Amino acid sequence: MxxxxxxxxxxxxxxxxxxxxxxxxxxxxxxxxxxxxxxxxxxxxxxxxxxxxxxxxxxxxxxxxxxxxxxxxxxxxxxxxxxxxxxxxxxxxxxxxxxxxxxxxxxxxxxxxxxxxxxxxxxxxxxxxxxxxxxxxxxxxxxxxxxxxxxxxxxxxxxxxxxxxxxxxxxxxxxxxxxxxxxxxxxxxxxxxxxxxxxxxxxxxxxxxxxxxxxxxxxxxxxxxxxxxxxxxxxxxxxxxxxxxxxxxxxxxxxxxxxxxxxxxxxxxxxLLHVHSFLTAGEKEVRAWTIPVGATAWEAAGEIHSDIQQRFIRAEVIPYDVLVAEGSEKAVKAIGKMRLESKDYVVQNGDVIVFRHSG
Ligand SMILES: Nc1nc2c(ncn2[C@@H]2O[C@H](COP(=O)(O)OP(=O)(O)O)[C@@H](O)[C@H]2O)c(=O)[nH]1
Ligand SMILES: [Mg+2]
Incomplete structure (x- = not known):
């Protein structure tokens, strides 16, 4: 931008x-x-x-x-x-x-x-x-x-x-x-x-x-x-x-x-430009990415890499606030609050996402 x-x-x-x-x-x-x-x-x-x-x-x-x-x-x-x-x-x-x-x-x-x-x-x-x-x-x-x-x-x-x-x-x-x-x-x-x-x-x-x-x-x-x-x-x-x-x-x-x-x-x-950020997090790096408000999980995947987009299987989504409230990804998963979303899920500001892809 x-x-x-x-x-x-x-x-x-x-x-x-x-x-x-x-x-x-x-x-x-x-x-x-x-x-x-x-x-x-x-x-x-x-x-x-x-x-x-x-x-x-x-x-x-x-x-x-x-x-x-x-x-x-x-x-x-x-x-x-x-x-x-x-x-x-x-x-x-x-x-x-x-x-x-x-x-x-x-x-x-x-x-x-x-x-x-x-x-x-x-x-x-x-x-x-x-x-x-x-x-x-x-x-x-x-x-x-x-x-x-x-x-x-x-x-x-x-x-x-x-x-x-x-x-x-x-x-x-x-x-x-x-x-x-x-x-x-x-x-x-x-x-x-x-x-x-x-x-x-x-x-x-x-x-x-x-x-x-x-x-x-x-x-x-x-x-x-x-x-x-x-x-x-x-x-x-x-x-x-x-x-x-x-x-x-x-x-x-x-x-x-x-x-x-x-x-x-x-x-x-x-x-003004109607954009917001989603996040990716892991041991290797934590990172914020800018996408238009209303962009889908598929579009968000493309922001990271076209390969991830083309081989998109699903998005594992934890809202930032939920992650912070529970303290860890493991804790969120344990109570079943991690969501599995498809290509056309509309990404929300602060979603922490793992993209699962084939190959
Ligand atoms: N007194 C005063 N001078 C300012 C202010 N803002 C910028 N200047 C000065 O105005 C001049 C022009 O600023 P500049 O940023 O180069 O303007 P530009 O031509 O729009 O890029 C410079 O000498 C600045 O130091 C301000 O708020 N007060
Ligand atoms: Mg100038």
Whole structure:
């Protein structure tokens, strides 16, 4: 799973990226409009793994990961005529966005539009994304209409099936609404999956708070679905991320920080992207795996290895809470609380699973 951190120049994207990843990338008071990407993979915190590690005396503990990409180069005007090249690919390939909005005031860090205005800034890049999606839709429609004109009755039926959906998207975008508001069916989402529509992706809006937080700094309006917002002191958190764990705890207490932003952002991203984790545990390793909410045991097996999926016999499932309550796998089995599930069992968050397979 990969999240793209985007926002206007000097909103604090790289600062937030450092806070989330413990990185130490150069932040700058000079506004950069150059396309540039920093990428880092971070572990998804999961205290359940510590408990299982102790229970199974495991040799290894493997977290599931999330990738953050800090994408610089977006500003007013990028939607004009569409985007091509690496910036476009980068934006199209992420699973969701973290949209950084600047609320902090500073004499030394210029704001590209001079004043701090969170509503305006949100709408600038939102508007560009709508425009980029509209360009994509229009180009595709033009191609499809050409196909009909040239080939007539021999036109590819599968392609023509796209037309009503694309027309619906076009009307929606022209009304300046994000595609994430359209209630698309899974089939429709599959149909449009290849286009990387930007306004279709879930978005976590991060208000980058300064040291002094005023309520009016965080009053933001957006009406679309699949989005949430959260306030984060990115600069402070980037410093916290550089500290040794003990010092960090001390500072967190001092500043009244109860949850690190990195943890909060990941937690919100999991909810927003509708994913969760199942667990595997043994002497060799304990491990967490990310799957979409609603994924079946068969799909979960495929997350581990295609061989396990192809040779799937059954899943032996113990919910994490049951395992902890009983104290061991053996105890759970003894009272018959281990469940045998088939391919189409819908995996629950925290299921501890052993996949039985042939061969
Ligand atoms: N005063 C203040 N400065 C900040 C804050 N967050 C980021 N900065 C500074 O703003 C400048 C731009 O930040 P950066 O992360 O490079 O922005 P980007 O262009 O969006 O990547 C840097 O000099 C940061 O140190 C903040 O909350 N308060
Ligand atoms: Mg930057």
């Amino acid at each position: 990969r999240l793209g951190i985007m926002g206007l120049p000097n909103s604090g994207k790289t600062t937030l990226f450092n806070a989330l990843t413990g990185g130490n990338y150069a932040t700058s008071a000079v506004s950069s409009k150059q396309f540039e990407v920093n990428t880092a993979i971070v572990n998804v915190p999961d205290p359940r793994l510590d408990v299982l590690e102790a229970m199974y005396q495991s040799k290894k503990k493997v977290y599931t990961t999330i990738t953050f990409s800090d994408i610089a180069g977006l500003d007013k005007g990028i939607g004009q005529g569409g985007l091509t090249g690496p910036l476009r690919n980068e934006l199209a390939s992420v699973d969701g966005f973290v949209h950084v909005i600047r609320t902090f005031r500073s004499d030394t860090v210029p704001h590209p539009y001079v004043t701090v205005d969170i509503q305006r800034d949100l709408e600038i890049l939102d508007g560009e994304f709508l425009l980029l999606d509209l360009v994509t839709v229009e180009k595709r429609l033009e191609r499809l209409h050409n196909e009909t004109r040239i080939k007539g009755k021999n036109a590819d039926k599968a392609l023509l099936d796209e037309i009503p959906l694309l027309e619906r998207m076009k009307t929606h975008l022209e009304a300046e609404k994000a595609l994430r508001d359209l209630d698309l069916t899974p089939a429709e989402i599959r149909l449009t999956g290849g286009f990387g529509f930007l306004s279709l992706k879930p978005v976590l809006i991060v208000l980058n708070l300064g040291d002094e937080v005023k309520p009016e700094d965080t009053a933001i309006r957006y009406s679309y679905k699949n989005a949430v917002h959260v306030g984060i002191q990115a600069a402070l958190e980037a410093e916290l991320a550089q500290l040794a764990p003990d010092d960090r705890t001390m500072f967190m207490e001092e500043y009244g920080v109860t949850e690190l932003s990195a943890d909060k952002v990941i937690r919100l991203a999991y909810e």
